[in-house]
Amino acid sequence: MAEKPKSVVLPVVVAAVFAGLGRMVLQKIKADRAAKQNRVAGPVDEKTRQWISDVVRTPRQ
Structure with missing residues (x-):
């Protein structure tokens, strides 16, 4: 029987x-x-930090 050729695609x-x-x-x-x-x-700064916090915590509708 002849050997089955191995695929090179997977490697x-x-x-x-x-x-x-x-x-x-x-x-x-x-x-x-x-x-x-x-x-x-x-x-x-604190204002920007608060704005980011509000945006992240506010649930989207």
């Missing part, structure tokens, strides 16, 4: 998925470091 798809996930993680780490160094999210 290639798995490798592509892991490569994509790894790239996303690296981009997230780089973005977090850049935001930390540039202080993108600076201190928030």
